[in-house]
Amino acid sequence: MRVIEVEQLRKEYRSLTGRKTVAVAGLDLSVPEGGVFGFLGPNGSGKTTTIRCLLGLVRPSAGRSRVLGADSQRHLGSVISRVGAIVETPAFYPNCSGRRNLGFLASLRGISDERVDAVLERVGLGDRGRDPFRAYSLGMKQRLGLAAALLQDPDVLLLDEPANGLDPAGIVEIRELIRSLGEEGRTVFVSSHLLGEVQQMCDRVAILNHGQCIAQGTVDEVLASGGAAQLVVRVDEPERAREVLERAGIPATPEQEHLVVDLSGTDGARVSRALAEAGLYPHELSPRQVDLETVFLRLTEGDTSG
Amino acid sequence: MMRLFVTEVDRGLSRRLVRVLMLVGLCGLLVVGVVAFVGAEDRDPAEQARAALVDSCDYQPEYRAECVAQVPSAEELRVDDPEFVLVNDNRPHLTELWPDDDAREAGVTNGFFLATAIIFLMVAVVLGASLVGADYSSRSIETLLTWEPRRIRVALAKLLAAGVVAFALYLVFLLVQTLVLLPSLLVFGTTEGADSEWFAHLLAMVGQTGALVAGFAIAGGAVALFARNTGGAIGVFLPISWASRSWCGA
Numbered sequence: 001m002r003v004i005e006v007e008q009l010r011k012e013y014r015s016l017t018g019r020k021t022v023a024v025a026g027l028d029l030s031v032p033e034g035g036v037f038g039f040l041g042p043n044g045s046g047k048t049t050t051i052r053c054l055l056g057l058v059r060p061s062a063g064r065s066r067v068l069g070a071d072s073q074r075h076l077g078s079v080i081s082r083v084g085a086i087v088e089t090p091a092f093y094p095n096c097s098g099r100r101n102l103g104f105l106a107s108l109r110g111i112s113d114e115r116v117d118a119v120l121e122r123v124g125l126g127d128r129g130r131d132p133f134r135a136y137s138l139g140m141k142q143r144l145g146l147a148a149a150l151l152q153d154p155d156v157l158l159l160d161e162p163a164n165g166l167d168p169a170g171i172v173e174i175r176e177l178i179r180s181l182g183e184e185g186r187t188v189f190v191s192s193h194l195l196g197e198v199q200q201m202c203d204r205v206a207i208l209n210h211g212q213c214i215a216q217g218t219v220d221e222v223l224a225s226g227g228a229a230q231l232v233v234r235v236d237e238p239e240r241a242r243e244v245l246e247r248a249g250i251p252a253t254p255e256q257e258h259l260v261v262d263l264s265g266t267d268g269a270r271v272s273r274a275l276a277e278a279g280l281y282p283h284e285l286s287p288r289q290v291d292l293e294t295v296f297l298r299l300t301e302g303d304t305s306g
Numbered sequence: 307m308m309r310l311f312v313t314e315v316d317r318g319l320s321r322r323l324v325r326v327l328m329l330v331g332l333c334g335l336l337v338v339g340v341v342a343f344v345g346a347e348d349r350d351p352a353e354q355a356r357a358a359l360v361d362s363c364d365y366q367p368e369y370r371a372e373c374v375a376q377v378p379s380a381e382e383l384r385v386d387d388p389e390f391v392l393v394n395d396n397r398p399h400l401t402e403l404w405p406d407d408d409a410r411e412a413g414v415t416n417g418f419f420l421a422t423a424i425i426f427l428m429v430a431v432v433l434g435a436s437l438v439g440a441d442y443s444s445r446s447i448e449t450l451l452t453w454e455p456r457r458i459r460v461a462l463a464k465l466l467a468a469g470v471v472a473f474a475l476y477l478v479f480l481l482v483q484t485l486v487l488l489p490s491l492l493v494f495g496t497t498e499g500a501d502s503e504w505f506a507h508l509l510a511m512v513g514q515t516g517a518l519v520a521g522f523a524i525a526g527g528a529v530a531l532f533a534r535n536t537g538g539a540i541g542v543f544l545p546i547s548w549a550s551r552s553w554c555g556a
């Protein structure tokens with residue numbers, strides 16, 4: 001079964017003056033059970049809006065979405081006890097302590113106080129649970145949001161930028177937590193605008209731009225779709241080296257002081273042999289790691305709007 | 307739905323606004339109790355009536371002695387002018403909590419519960435509106451909706467909780483008010499006129515105003531729900547609740 005399904009989802013916001021913002025423009029998504037699914041895209045690409053639609057918090061202008069097979073607009077109530085979520089910066093009652101805020105949610109499902117304490121402990125708020133929410137730092141608010149999402153031990157987690165506001169140690173912590181949740185067989189749907197950041201913890205990703213999905217699949221598939229790996233070649237006479245390589249049928253592009261070679265249809269050995277035969281000895285031949293960020297930039301090349 | 311409702315009541319009672327209101331209200335009631343005790347008279351009403359007549363002689367200083375001499379005795383007054391004696395009965399009366407028609411005729415003018423009821427009509431609006439409105443100003447409604455996406459349930463539970471919290475607070479205040487008036491009643495007061503008819507009247511009025519209080523809390527909450535904020539709801543409903551104080555028999 002698909003845990004999350006989105007079909008032709010569209011959401012337009014209209015301002016009072018009639019100005020129209022298209023937040024999501026015909027999005028299709030399909031998230032299988034288990035593992036971590038990265039939902040990536042730059043600021044304003046429609047990630048939060050999609051998550052709001054999935055949780056029934058906003059009504060889509062067109063299209064539909066399902067979570068655990070239940071329609072987000074009508075039947076979410078029947079599966080909501082299996083779903084944990086964070087939407088943007090988590091919001092709680094400012095004058096109540098973090099613990100009490102979780103207590104309100106826990107009492108909706110008959111969850112014990114021990115579980116509340118355990119979850120607070122798990123997100124690193126064990127000793128600050130009794131402070132009022134308004135006195136929390138951004139990172140602490142984010143942690144409390146995560147605690148709320150974990151409280152009912154859900155099968156599906158929808159996390160909107162969970163690492164927002166966390167310190168480096170916190171980011172690593174959260175990344176590990178998310179990865180372990182995915183390994184336990186839960187489905188974690190995690191959005192982020194830091195494409196490189198999440199690459200390491202995701203099994204699958206979808207990349208969003210202007211409300212549309214521009215790539216979707218396993219991380220390797222998406223990396224491949226953004227073009228082949230590249231080789232950086234440092235050599236004393238880059239211009240002559242480029243000509244030599246061209247004659248050998250290896251296209252190379254100059255970049256600052258070095259050359260960049262696309263590794264599609266060739267390999268490092270052929271490059272160095274061609275150069276050596278012409279008496280050019282590269283002092284550096286290094287593969288350039290392609291990451292999701294590069295893929296994103298390549299896929300959106302020439303796209304100047306926004 | 308039941309859990310949602312219980313949680314909302316719990317949250318309502320733990321709100322700072324509610325606690326501050328309780329504190330201010332209880333202090334106010336305490337003052338009422340002390341003033342009532344200190345100002346209470348325990349003399350026989352006929353004696354009080356006679357004293358009032360003696361005092362009135364002060365207006366004619368030159369004939370004061372003659373005037374005082376003409377004032378009838380307390381016993382005579384009791385027999386000859388019961389109306390006047392009634393009017394001068396300043397002992398605390400149990401019926402003062404909420405005088406019925408008989409008590410009013412008998413000269414009881416205070417209405418301690420009535421004052422509380424009128425104040426509470428307005429407090430209820432603020433309470434209901436802020437209970438619901440706070441969810442929008444803190445955006446915590448979004449968190450709640452990710453736990454219970456059935457909006458109608460959420461709305462009903464919130465409104466019901468607003469009504470119940472306001473009603474419960476109202477009853478607590480009436481109870482406390484009775485307690486603070488008890489010393490002066492026990493020491494100086496009388497249960498004259500507090501017959502079963504009066505008790506029935508008291509219960510009916512408390513029930514009626516309690517329902518109004520709950521209704522206003524729900525109405526304030528409902529407006530806040532639609533306006534998605536607190537201020538608007540208070541602005542709309544405060545004047546209405548003030549205007550409707552006559553429904554309490556004021």
Ligand SMILES: Nc1ncnc2c1ncn2[C@@H]1O[C@H](COP(=O)(O)OP(=O)(O)OP(=O)(O)O)[C@@H](O)[C@H]1O
Nearest residue numbers: 013021022023042043044045046047048049050193
């Ligand atoms: N309530 C709203 N009213 C009007 N426009 C909105 C509203 N919410 C979002 N938008 C617009 O919809 C677009 C997508 O916003 P969204 O919050 O979904 O982006 P995002 O991908 O979550 O961005 P970020 O990485 O900054 O969180 C933006 O152009 C935004 O201005």
Ligand SMILES: [Mg+2]
Nearest residue numbers: 047048088160
């Ligand atoms: Mg967002």
